[in-house]
Amino acid sequence: MEWIDDRAAAAPMPRRRRQTRYHETLAKTIVNPMKGMRFSWSISPYRGCIHACTYCYARASHTFLGYDPGEDFEKEIVVKVNAPDLLRREIRHPRLRHQLMIMGTVSDPYQPAEHHYRLTRQLLRILDQAGNPTHITTKSTTVVQDRSLLGDMARRAGCAVNFTVTTLDPDLARLLEPRAPSPQQRLRAMRELAAAGIPTGIFAAPILPGLTDGDDDLERLVAAVAEHGGTYVMASALRIGDGFAAPFLAAAQRDFPHLLARYRRQARVGRRGAVSPAEADDIYGRMDEIRARYGMASGPPAVPEPPAARQVALPLAI
DSSP states (O other): OEEEEOTTOOSOOOOOTTSOEEEEEOOSOSEEEOSSSSOSEEEOSEESOTTOOTTOGGGGGGGGGTOOTTHHHHHEEEEETTHHHHHHHHTTSGGGTTOOEEEOSSSOTTSTHHHHHOHHHHHHHHHHHHTOOEEEEESOGGGGGGHHHHHHHHHTTOEEEEEEOOOSOHHHHHHHSTTSOOHHHHHHHHHHHHHTTOOEEEEEEEEOTTTTOSHHHHHHHHHHHHHTTOOEEEEEEOBOOTTTHHHHHHHHHHHOGGGHHHHHHHHTSTTTOBOOHHHHHHHHHHHHHHHHHHTOBSSOOOOOOOOOOOOOOOOOOO
């Protein structure tokens, strides 16, 4: 691995493919408004992700930085070294008061860069002090190192940790998520967080037709969450949309050639590359039935209501 400081760089960054490079940058903002999502605000201290998941929709965002969504997404990691300073300033804005913050939308906040920079930990401390509820999505077991802080946040403004788990099959996981911790490692991390009083569950995303959408596959996944202390299972069917279809289809051609034609058809249907409405209804309907059998919720607990603003009593003039 190599760390490169690009804070004063004026020319395009040179690229070498054989190693991961970390590019230190000064971001202009850190709290990002989200449109068309179930949440309004997200925070991403890193861009790009070393886990190299073949299906990741966030690959498309790397093109905005001048990189390709394939190998560059996996090996050219951008680090927003001024993220804590930005958040201290931005979180004071009235419109962000007690708003739910989401981490893990475009890169894993606990990927290996966190061992060196500790940006996610610093951001969480700031959010805790500000009283903002926070939800984190990760594939990393590094999150366990912050269980004391996360537990405090859960008891105060509210905090939940979502582990992305697509399959319990270690061989299949290694093809889909080649540099991420194994599914069993993630489940053990879930158990540790649950034992610390932190609401936790999984994001079964994506559910891949022909690979992970069988009844037995979904049942085992939900059963494993229950066994390891999780309380909810979110689910999302595979998308093969603009900007990230090429890396996924290349991986499918290499690893699942019998499904390539099916995935190519899906990638050609609309910009978002979603499964058909009938397939989606089938997947989500079966997942609802399985969740009900195990008493699982469909998402993290609702965040606590923000404290009511106190009005200062003024003396009456007589």
